[in-house]
Amino acid sequence: MQPFSLFSLGRVLLVSLEEDIDDAGIGELLTRVSSQVSGEAISGVIVDLHHFEVMDSHLARQLQALARMLRLLQARMVVVGLCVPVVMTLLDFGISLPEMEFALDVEQALVRLQEGKQAEGGRAP
Amino acid sequence: MKDISEVQLDEGFLSEIINAITSGIFVTDLEHNILMINKAGARMVGKRPGDCFDRKCYDIFKTPMCRTEFCTCDIVTSKDRANYGETTMQVGDRQVPIEYSSRPLKNYEGKIIGCVENFIDISERLEKDRIILEQKESLLKKREEDIRHLQDEILELSTPVIQVWDGILTLPLIGTLDSHRAHIAMERVLESIEQTRAAFVIVDITGVPIVDADVARHILQTAAAARLMGSETLLTGVGPHTARVISDSGVSLENIILKGRMTDALQYAIAQLEERRQKMKQFSHFMGALREDGEQQE
Numbered sequence: 001m002q003p004f005s006l007f008s009l010g011r012v013l014l015v016s017l018e019e020d021i022d023d024a025g026i027g028e029l030l031t032r033v034s035s036q037v038s039g040e041a042i043s044g045v046i047v048d049l050h051h052f053e054v055m056d057s058h059l060a061r062q063l064q065a066l067a068r069m070l071r072l073l074q075a076r077m078v079v080v081g082l083c084v085p086v087v088m089t090l091l092d093f094g095i096s097l098p099e100m101e102f103a104l105d106v107e108q109a110l111v112r113l114q115e116g117k118q119a120e121g122g123r124a125p
Numbered sequence: 126m127k128d129i130s131e132v133q134l135d136e137g138f139l140s141e142i143i144n145a146i147t148s149g150i151f152v153t154d155l156e157h158n159i160l161m162i163n164k165a166g167a168r169m170v171g172k173r174p175g176d177c178f179d180r181k182c183y184d185i186f187k188t189p190m191c192r193t194e195f196c197t198c199d200i201v202t203s204k205d206r207a208n209y210g211e212t213t214m215q216v217g218d219r220q221v222p223i224e225y226s227s228r229p230l231k232n233y234e235g236k237i238i239g240c241v242e243n244f245i246d247i248s249e250r251l252e253k254d255r256i257i258l259e260q261k262e263s264l265l266k267k268r269e270e271d272i273r274h275l276q277d278e279i280l281e282l283s284t285p286v287i288q289v290w291d292g293i294l295t296l297p298l299i300g301t302l303d304s305h306r307a308h309i310a311m312e313r314v315l316e317s318i319e320q321t322r323a324a325f326v327i328v329d330i331t332g333v334p335i336v337d338a339d340v341a342r343h344i345l346q347t348a349a350a351a352r353l354m355g356s357e358t359l360l361t362g363v364g365p366h367t368a369r370v371i372s373d374s375g376v377s378l379e380n381i382i383l384k385g386r387m388t389d390a391l392q393y394a395i396a397q398l399e400e401r402r403q404k405m406k407q408f409s410h411f412m413g414a415l416r417e418d419g420e421q422q423e
Contacts, residue, residue, distance in 0.1 A: 080355060084315040087353045096349055104322050104355035111401045114408055 004029050006036065012113055013037060013075075014106065016048040026062045030069060037073045044113035045070055046106055050081025060095045067099035076101065078109040147245075149223075152230060153198055154239040157181045169223075169246055171216050187215035188223075197227040198240040205229055205237060211247065222247050284310040286317040293394045294323040294356075295387070296347075299332035307343030311350055318354045324401070325394040326351050329387055331362030338374030348380045357382060359390040 003021035007014040013036060015029070036042065047063070049055075067077045077100040082090075090097070103109035143150060149166025153159055159177050167174045170185055182198065183191035190196055190212055197208045209226045225244040229237045284306060287295050294317050296310060314326055328344055330336060348358035359382045363371070371378070384390035 079353075082353050082355070084312070084319055084354075087315055087350050088312070090353060091346060091350055097353070102353055102355040104318070104324060107405065108324065108355060108401075110408055111404045114404050115401075 006032060008036070008040065008042075009110075011040075011042055012044045012046060012110060013040075013042045014046045014048065017051065019051045019053065021059075023062075030066060033066070034069060034073060037070065037075045042075055044076045044078065044109075046103075046109045046113075047077060047079045047100075048081050048106065049079060049086070050083070052081075052086055053083065055086045055089060057093050057095060060090065060093070060097065064097065064099055067097075071099065076113060078103050078112055080105055080109050149244045150241070151177070151182070152239055152241050153182045155202060155237075157183060157198060159185065160239065166244070169216070169221065169244075170214065188212045197225060197242065201227045201229045201240050202237050222251050280306060280309060284313055286310075286313045288317070288321050288323065289327075289391065290395060290398075292321070292323050292398050293325045293327065293391065294318065294321065295327045295329065297329045297332060301335060302333055302340045302343060304339070304343065307340070307347070311343075311347045314347055315350055315354060318351060318356050324356055324398060325359060326356050327359045327361060327384075327387065327390045327394065329362045329390075330360065330367065331364075331387075333362075333367075336367040336370055338370070338376055341371045341374055341376040341378075345376060345378060345381065348378075352380050359384050359394065361385065361387050361390045 003018045003025035005016045007016070013033065015033060017029075021029070033045065037045065047066070052059075063079070070077045079097070079100050080103045082102065101112060103112050144164045146163060147165050149163065149169050151159055151162035151166050159180055159182050162174050162177045164174055167177055170177075172185070177185050183196075197210065200206075200208045207226065207228045209224075211222065211224045213220045213222050215221075223244045224247045225242055227240050227242040230239040230241045232238050279300075283298075283300050285297070287297070289295050294314065296314055298310065302310075317323065318326065326347075328347065330340075330344070333340065344360065348360075351358045358380065360378065361384050363383065363385075382390075382393070384393060
């Protein structure tokens with residue numbers, strides 16, 4: 001079984017990760033997400049991590065890599081579903097994940113992506 | 126009625142008086158032989174006065190000081206002064222605590238010829254002292270427990286997370302904020318965010334008397350944690366002094382939205398929530414349209 005699932009919601013791509021995802025899985029995820037984002041002109045990617053009860057610094061780095069890649073493809077990344085223990089662990093490790101945004105749930109993430117798009121649209125010449 | 130001065134003070138009457146005294150009295154010569162002991166003294170060691178005469182005092186009383194340099198008889202006779210103290214004596218297989226006082230005994234020429242010792246059984250007193258000490262200790266323990274309980278209570282009370290609006294939590298901080306309290310506050314904020322799905326957390330520090338770099342860092346960390354959960358943090362109640370301290374400490378408050386008063390923060394948060402709700406409405410229309418499109422395509 002694939003360690004992640006992709007759902008396309010118009011210009012938004014929803015990515016749900018399973019807890020047992022390994023390096024190979026992450027590699028495949030990066031390939032699939034990047035081709036889909038550039039191919040379908042996706043402006044925002046929502047990464048759902050609610051399956052994760054623990055997170056290590058290695059996975060945090062992989063997420064940063066994903067965020068940087070998406071930025072190069074001009075798509076925003078919103079992470080949803082971090083639980084309290086994961087947040088506490090990340091803080092204890094001093095990991096702040098500055099390159100991505102966070103939302104309470106998928107709904108809020110969609111609103112956030114909408115907000116940003118309008119703001120960007122307003123700024124564009 | 127006879128006056129006490131009229132009574133003949135002969136030897137028999139003096140020994141009557143001495144035997145009537147309830148504390149133990151005995152006299153030794155320089156060789157530790159007991160020359161005289163009263164009834165109370167003999168009774169305390171479980172003997173009659175007749176059994177003690179001409180015996181060595183160390184055989185009768187058997188204290189840990191006997192036949193050492195601390196022997197009170199030797200001290201008073203060699204130094205010509207009174208000596209007081211507490212010790213225990215061995216009576217059968219029992220240890221009896223006593224308090225004693227000794228004075229040198231002199232003859233008419235002023236020459237020291239022995240030692241007079243007066244002792245009382247203090248086991249009852251010690252027992253009382255012990256009970257009092259025990260009571261004191263248990264009282265102290267109880268008080269300590271009470272204090273600990275109160276501290277926990279204060280910790281509980283002083284970090285309340287209140288939901289003041291749908292999607293808005295407030296954390297009014299009161300009192301000094303150490304790292305322990307800050308940690309508890311942060312955990313509670315995170316748990317409350319998880320439960321209530323609040324999009325905004327308003328941290329009010331009006332009630333924190335001393336805000337230093339550490340406190341600022343704690344608040345910042347709480348904001349960072351809230352951000353990872355997907356909520357935004359607003360900080361209110363920053364006074365002029367606090368502003369100065371935070372700016373001097375160089376702690377950057379980039380993840381925090383600053384508002385002057387709680388009212389401003391609430392208004393801001395409510396406005397934002399309302400805006401998002403409108404967006405959500407538009408968005409669900411859009412999603413509905415999308416779904417219809419999809420169905421038509423099929």
